[in-house]
Amino acid sequence: MKIECTIDNKHILLNVNSNKPLNLILLEDLEINQIYSRCRDGNCGNCVVLLNDEAVLSCLIPAFRLKGVRILTFEGYQKSRFWHDLERAYSDTGSHPCPHCYASKTLIFESLLQMIIKSELGPSQDEEPDEEVIVQEIGLNTCACLDAHEIIAIFNSAATYRRRRRVRRY
Numbered sequence: 001m002k003i004e005c006t007i008d009n010k011h012i013l014l015n016v017n018s019n020k021p022l023n024l025i026l027l028e029d030l031e032i033n034q035i036y037s038r039c040r041d042g043n044c045g046n047c048v049v050l051l052n053d054e055a056v057l058s059c060l061i062p063a064f065r066l067k068g069v070r071i072l073t074f075e076g077y078q079k080s081r082f083w084h085d086l087e088r089a090y091s092d093t094g095s096h097p098c099p100h101c102y103a104s105k106t107l108i109f110e111s112l113l114q115m116i117i118k119s120e121l122g123p124s125q126d127e128e129p130d131e132e133v134i135v136q137e138i139g140l141n142t143c144a145c146l147d148a149h150e151i152i153a154i155f156n157s158a159a160t161y162r163r164r165r166r167v168r169r170y
């Protein structure tokens with residue numbers, strides 16, 4: 001099956017089995033190695049990517065769902081300026097995800113930051129996530145290295161940097 005999509009800001013034409021999961025496409029077909037798939041069945045949460053800005057488990061996304069979507073992996077995300085907001089939040093709070101879940105939790109934080117920016121653009125956009133939603137979303141990755149207090153502190157710190165960036169129009 002031929003599928004056109006955007007991965008890490010590059011237009012890609014894939015030629016893969018329609019049921020091949022995205023994590024394996026990234027690892028085997030595109031040689032993007034910062035996908036830490038452990039369970040490969042939706043349990044560990046280590047294979048997170050952003051699909052149209054939403055955090056998803058790539059092992060559960062079959063190729064046929066990729067038509068026309070935007071995928072951002074941690075490898076691509078590290079090249080964006082948005083990454084610095086979370087780097088600074090980790091440094092300011094003294095808390096950060098452990099090496100096993102660092103990429104996935106960082107991308108989930110980014111999806112939440114995208115939600116607050118969209119919520120501030122107008123009433124028809126997404127709602128700003130509250131603390132319960134933030135902790136719940138980070139739980140998409142099951143590693144318990146951060147407690148709820150640390151998660152909220154990181155998010156609030158990164159959100160402050162992101163809002164400042166928005167005022168400066170990025």
Ligand code: FES
Pocket residue numbers: 036037038039040041042043044045046047057058059060
């Ligand atoms: S590899 Fe474990 S949730 Fe995807």
